[in-house]
Amino acid sequence: MKVLVAGATGALGRQLVPRLAAGGHDVVGMTRSSSKRDVVRELGGTAVVADALDPEDVARAVAEAEPEVIVHQLTALSGSPDMRHFDRYFATTNRLRTEGTDHLLAAGRAVGTRRFVAQSFAGWPFARSGARVKTEDDALDPGPPEAMRRTLDAIRHLEDAVTRADSTEGIVLRYGGFYGPGTSLRRDGGELPELIRKRRFPLVGDGAGVWSFVHIEDAAEATAAAVERGRRGIYNIVDDEPAPVAEWLPALASALGAKPPRRVPRWLGRLLAGEAATVMMTEVRGASNAKAKRELGWQPRHPSWREGFAQAAA
Ligand SMILES: NC(=O)c1ccc[n+]([C@@H]2O[C@H](COP(=O)([O-])OP(=O)(O)OC[C@H]3O[C@@H](n4cnc5c(N)ncnc54)[C@H](OP(=O)(O)O)[C@@H]3O)[C@@H](O)[C@H]2O)c1
Numbered sequence: 649m650k651v652l653v654a655g656a657t658g659a660l661g662r663q664l665v666p667r668l669a670a671g672g673h674d675v676v677g678m679t680r681s682s683s684k685r686d687v688v689r690e691l692g693g694t695a696v697v698a699d700a701l702d703p704e705d706v707a708r709a710v711a712e713a714e715p716e717v718i719v720h721q722l723t724a725l726s727g728s729p730d731m732r733h734f735d736r737y738f739a740t741t742n743r744l745r746t747e748g749t750d751h752l753l754a755a756g757r758a759v760g761t762r763r764f765v766a767q768s769f770a771g772w773p774f775a776r777s778g779a780r781v782k783t784e785d786d787a788l789d790p791g792p793p794e795a796m797r798r799t800l801d802a803i804r805h806l807e808d809a810v811t812r813a814d815s816t817e818g819i820v821l822r823y824g825g826f827y828g829p830g831t832s833l834r835r836d837g838g839e840l841p842e843l844i845r846k847r848r849f850p851l852v853g854d855g856a857g858v859w860s861f862v863h864i865e866d867a868a869e870a871t872a873a874a875v876e877r878g879r880r881g882i883y884n885i886v887d888d889e890p891a892p893v894a895e896w897l898p899a900l901a902s903a904l905g906a907k908p909p910r911r912v913p914r915w916l917g918r919l920l921a922g923e924a925a926t927v928m929m930t931e932v933r934g935a936s937n938a939k940a941k942r943e944l945g946w947q948p949r950h951p952s953w954r955e956g957f958a959q960a961a962a
Contacts, residue, residue, distance in 0.1 A: 655721030663868030710755035852917030855894030890934025
């Protein structure tokens with residue numbers, strides 16, 4: 649199939665493009681900069697240069713490529729996360745998830761794109777009540793913390809626009825927290841190990857917030873499966889072992905050979921790290937991958953972050 653990957657040069661895109669190419673697909677990779685044409689070529693795709701926030705640019709790029717499938721992996725999350733100003737840190741990503749999604753859907757409609765696969769997140773957007781591990785049928789947070797409201801709105805927009813699109817088979821992949829090559833937790837470093845080594849990633853309150861992770865290679869495998877055989881709807885793309893922060897954070901610190909994380913009470917966590925970080929440490933929920941395994945025929949090669957983190961930290 650002809651597949652256009654928007655975000656071909658990002659952490660997920662770099663894993664996805666070669667897999668699609670190896671699967672016999674004709675891949676066009678979108679980037680903003682001509683200087684990254686070679687990156688896309690080396691990954692096995694043909695580059696198209698376009699700004700995803702410019703509707704005319706997107707229309708032109710998609711019209712040239714005439715893709716049967718569009719994959720939306722656009723984010724703007726490079727650099728150090730700013731959890732104190734969550735919505736501000738996500739501001740450009742939120743535009744890519746609202747305006748960017750709309751531009752790609754409209755451009756795809758104009759050329760008759762059959763399938764549209766888009767990135768979302770499995771974790772903090774879930775309702776912070778009920779089961780500690782959520783399925784695709786469970787609700788998103790009806791009352792997110794003020795600091796995360798715009799980012800959740802953007803996620804809702806993307807998920808609704810994609811799954812309700814009548815012109816294409818819209819598929820949303822809610823990935824767990826990425827780790828592995830090109831992510832913030834990788835063999836040659838990354839932002840997360842640095843924070844943990846400096847003990848600047850404390851365990852807040854009871855650390856009962858449940859996180860789901862996924863190795864970036866497994867996420868790319870699942871995405872390729874969705875491109876080929878996904879059905880309209882949402883899939884959680886996470887590993888087999890959702891775990892509370894109180895469990896994974898000390899384990900990661902130990903794998904990194906770092907001192908155990910500092911423990912701070914919730915009120916102090918709020919003061920130091922802000923509302924969003926505190927909620928993520930204490931209240932958020934993890935996700936089940938049963939549907940993706942069942943319907944995409946996908947199995948994570950890194951079923952548990954335990955071994956995965958140890959490898960990534962080695
Ligand atoms: N589920 C998760 O945990 C999750 C999800 C996403 C990201 N992250 C993390 O966030 C960090 C950064 O992610 P990343 O490496 O994927 O980089 P990124 O800076 O978030 O960029 C991702 C992709 O979006 C493209 N892009 C951004 N704005 C664009 C625009 N206006 N027009 C066209 N393309 C645009 C970039 O293309 P060009 O730069 O080539 O133009 C790139 O291919 C990594 O640590 C990653 O692991 C985590």
